[in-house]
Amino acid sequence: MDLDFTPQEQAFRADARAWLADHVPCRPLTSLETRQGFAEHRAWERTLCDGGWSAVSWPREYGGRGASLLEWLVFEEEYYAAGAPFRVSQNGIHLLAPTLLEHGTEEQRARILPAMASGETVWAQAWSEPEAGSDLASLRSAAVRTEGGWLLSGVKTWSSRAAFADRAFGLFRSHPGAARPHQGLTYAMFPLDADGVTVRPIGRLDGKPAFAELFLDGVFVPDADVIGEPGRGWQTAMSTAGSERGLTLRSPGRLAAAAGRLAALWRTAADPDDTALRDRVADAVIRARAYRLYGYAQACAGRLAAGAEASLTKVFWSELDLAVHETALDLLGPDGELAEGAWPDGYVFALAGPIYAGTNEIQRDIIAERLLGLPKGRRG
Amino acid sequence: MDLDFTPQEQAFRADARAWLADHVPCRPLTSLETRQGFAEHRAWERTLCDGGWSAVSWPREYGGRGASLLEWLVFEEEYYAAGAPFRVSQNGIHLLAPTLLEHGTEEQRARILPAMASGETVWAQAWSEPEAGSDLASLRSAAVRTEGGWLLSGVKTWSSRAAFADRAFGLFRSHPGAARPHQGLTYAMFPLDADGVTVRPIGRLDGKPAFAELFLDGVFVPDADVIGEPGRGWQTAMSTAGSERGLTLRSPGRLAAAAGRLAALWRTAADPDDTALRDRVADAVIRARAYRLYGYAQACAGRLAAGAEASLTKVFWSELDLAVHETALDLLGPDGELAEGAWPDGYVFALAGPIYAGTNEIQRDIIAERLLGLPKGRRG
Amino acid sequence: MRFLPDAEQTAFGRNLDRMFAAADTPSAVRAWARGEHGPGRELWARVAGAGVFGLAVPEAHGGSGLLPVELGVAFVELGRHAAPGPLVETVAAAVLLGRFAGDGLAGAWLPRICTGQVMASLAMPCGGPYALDADAADAVLVVSGDPADDLHLARDCDPVQASLDPARRLARPRDGELLATGPGVREAACCAADWAAFATAAQALGVGLALLDRTVGYARQRTQFGVPIGSFQAVKHRLADVLIGLEFARPLLHGAAVALAGRAPEASAEVAAAKVAACEAAYAAARTALQVHGAVGYTAEYDLSLWIGKARALRGAWGTPAECRAKVLHK
């Protein structure tokens, strides 16, 4: 057993570090949940893409650099350690792209992925509906067959990034007579400025429009913008869901950087004899280290925790992220109440972690039923 | 609003304190979960009774001193602050006696209560069965009608104190055709040395026989030893259950004394700058204080948390008791691993708190459904 | 012993509850968060009219004498309705100034605090460097120096900064006119700090109760997987724990009120115990409320957000949990 990187991996790390040192903006960008910040982050995606670092794990033909899982983990470590901006293209790169790579057509991949990598097209997810949150399979938005495509109608909500994004992807009920709620759904992509789309931005706790409600009224989607087989959208989407919850959405590198910043803050701002704070900081460092090593083990096993195992990861990183930020606010004392700054911004962001991508309650049900083999309860 | 005691209450406290100062054994008794310790504790009950302090809240005619709820709280404070022994008669005094006082006949009260107060008769509870723990209503032990009484058969288990006690009380299925599992039960009392009773002591985690399994084979119980109406034992028992969970089983005074000893241990044995330990000790002190004041409020309202409110109390004291003892073991360092002594003994005892008298999971269901009005789940 | 609110105290709380419910308080809070103080100021006048500020002012200066029990009852309701403004700070300022009764200061300010004409903010070393809602306040008092012996009327303040509770805006005051100095200031400031912590604890309890109420209501009606989410055991148990936390914070609050009323030497410790218990219970209520509501609870437009941010802010205001725990043991 070892933790050694190959010369190639070391070179990859050195390249990433050098490029980031040259290109990461010295001042933090404006919050990406604002119009101006969104534009700044989009421009940063362009810069990343020009350097070839926007989607390192994709094949080169789509704008990636064919990095291995381990290299991707290394990149994420370097990226967040360098204090680089959060990724406005995250939803596309980590949720939509894996689905396209697995289920999309060659035409779709060639058309969609390079524009996603460059930030030219920023994607929003459109899963939830007012009556379908945790119980996603109960969604009602409809896709009605029309010539050469589908007409989408209904309401989607909690659509992250949709206030300023270009396009969205989601599931729609196309075959309403299906025997089970998970059947008869179609996975479709659509522009947010299309005819029939109304975008109502929604402010998160601090008022920043981090998501939006989407009203769809006969929005035309050509067949070319359906992923996988119509009516089998749930199966198509599940690979995306596993990817969302697993390591990719919040990488070990991202959490390690957060815990590292916390430890640095503790060293400079805290009373070193305050063991209560010390214990919380140490736990954050330990858990971030655990997550990093867990990622290596997954990469060595040739898989990034998918399926039910992704649920373990989701609960772990979302609780760790919140603990890191709660500890930081406590460390900051009276300044911890102020709204502006990376820590409070990250705190508000982290508060949503146990909710999105499937609530942690749902994840624990999945862990208990699928990994531990406990009998299914009433859910579902 | 005030926290003032009347001159009468102050005199009551002074009397109790003076008597305890004169009588509490200077060396701790042997653990009551051993044969020798049981005998020592029984003798202590006799001493308590002779002083008139065994069951202060009972009417004088049965060996009590007609104390008010508030006086009872005061007595418990003084009792545990004086370091007096745990009460081997607890099951009888706090579980059976309230039921007898509410549902028993005058003959039963006169016959049973004074002997209970003096420790002449020590009572064990016999609720649970191998297949009926949390789901108590599913119990199967039978009471079959015979001339002048009932014949009990079946298995009871987790019967606290039964390894060394004299008599037991419990519920038996007397009318097997009842429409619902809570119906058709009879509340009966029986001697543990009766024909047909086999007592198998069971060791708790540290091996001490804190409870027993009771095998009953046609044990005769005369009608005089049935409490309330045959077939309505569940209703009769429920007053006991509320009393068990509420303030009476683990009084505020008892928890206050434990938290006080923890604070004293902390002052003498801990690094005062270790804020992590300090916070845990402070929380124990705060929670014990909250429980004490909560008890005063209940007494002022003229009731000791009964019914669903007792569930709040049960969860609170059981978690507090465990936190106090876990903190103490951590404070003791390497000595915290040793099995002998008041702290480890109390720790093993506290571990059972979230389980007995209805698991804390059941209590939280009750709180959610009856106090918060959330819809009933699948339980029951 | 009568360790329960009496009928009059209960009625006082109920009337405040009704007053806020009728006043469209959430709109006033949202306006306040935008820096529009008109509706909040109207609410303030009604709070004053109900006699709330007078509960921290001696009778000689137009108040009802210091009545912490009633003040606690009032602040639970202020928290329950997420009322905006430097309510705690005005009370603490009143207590501080009341300690100078006899000299001109108290006479100049206290009657106008009682009537609601003067909304005061206050910064003291034990509360951190910021004054709450300094832009809205008519007077910002500052206790400073080392030892903290000087009482200033702030000349002006740095620009207000947004906080995690949008209705709380913080500004660093600059010293201005010296109103008083000496150990008497320090002693009065300590007393005022206890009252500030006490009022904050009461407010937090109210915040927690409101969060629990709303979340229970939501869990009863919100359906997923074909059943109300309140029938899921995970939801039930979290809400049960919230109730336990709040129910056992309440007697500590009452105990602190009794100690303050009796000027008991252990009042500081009793207040600290109530503060940490009420604030931790309210923060747990906020985290649970957010989790049970899911995304809708995370939105600014849904009223729940008015309480969620406040629970976090009150936890640190006028004594962090760590400071309170230290006080409990070192009394």
Add this chain to the structure above:
Amino acid sequence: MRFLPDAEQTAFGRNLDRMFAAADTPSAVRAWARGEHGPGRELWARVAGAGVFGLAVPEAHGGSGLLPVELGVAFVELGRHAAPGPLVETVAAAVLLGRFAGDGLAGAWLPRICTGQVMASLAMPCGGPYALDADAADAVLVVSGDPADDLHLARDCDPVQASLDPARRLARPRDGELLATGPGVREAACCAADWAAFATAAQALGVGLALLDRTVGYARQRTQFGVPIGSFQAVKHRLADVLIGLEFARPLLHGAAVALAGRAPEASAEVAAAKVAACEAAYAAARTALQVHGAVGYTAEYDLSLWIGKARALRGAWGTPAECRAKVLHK
């Protein structure tokens, strides 16, 4: 990078697992707890025969060289089966003595540790004043002095005392023959302490895994209210949390093994991180196991108790959680 046990390591663990399963380990544990060491000693010989102790002994002295990865694999199984005896202490003693290779001590003891002839216990200042199972051990080593420069062979010990894990009996050793002295002892003791903490962490992980396995099995078959209790969400979520804790402790354990193998300067901190994570996860597993089993889990006669007490004891052994956390940050 190959950050996973290889096939051989996995097979080694599986074989140990089978060996313990076939050996009626619970009976040996219960006998051990009564002070009857025969069956435990037989088990010890088989552990030695499988080469476990040799994993902490240089080849020159009959071992396989220091192989922490394999040692970790073995100790997970030792924990999974609640194997009795001073396993950790014997490994630590071997590491300590191995550092004196060349002088006679290592040659005298290490070969016999490898073969299982010598069961060693060990007390060092960093591990507290007690030697585990001193009554069963063939040799009790003591590091003492200030600074801790002296290595003694204990002359005898105070009577053994029962601990919260009935299979762990503690005694305070008395200094005897001085075997070695000087800074070399201190340095070797530090190294041995890391290995002790590492082996304890691995053992704790195994304890936690066994507790989870048994509790999941129980929750599947135990019926209350007409359904398996494992279908209750409260039970599910607690068990899910236990799995999360154990699954994320495992990579820390592997990371610590790699650091020890490479004699990395940060090995102490890596071991400390693994220790606190594995021990806290195991203790949480024990609390959950007890709660889910209810009364039956609280009885000594039910085998679950063999692991419940051990989880508590290992948490404090060879580095408390607080000490480990301090080490993680001050590395």
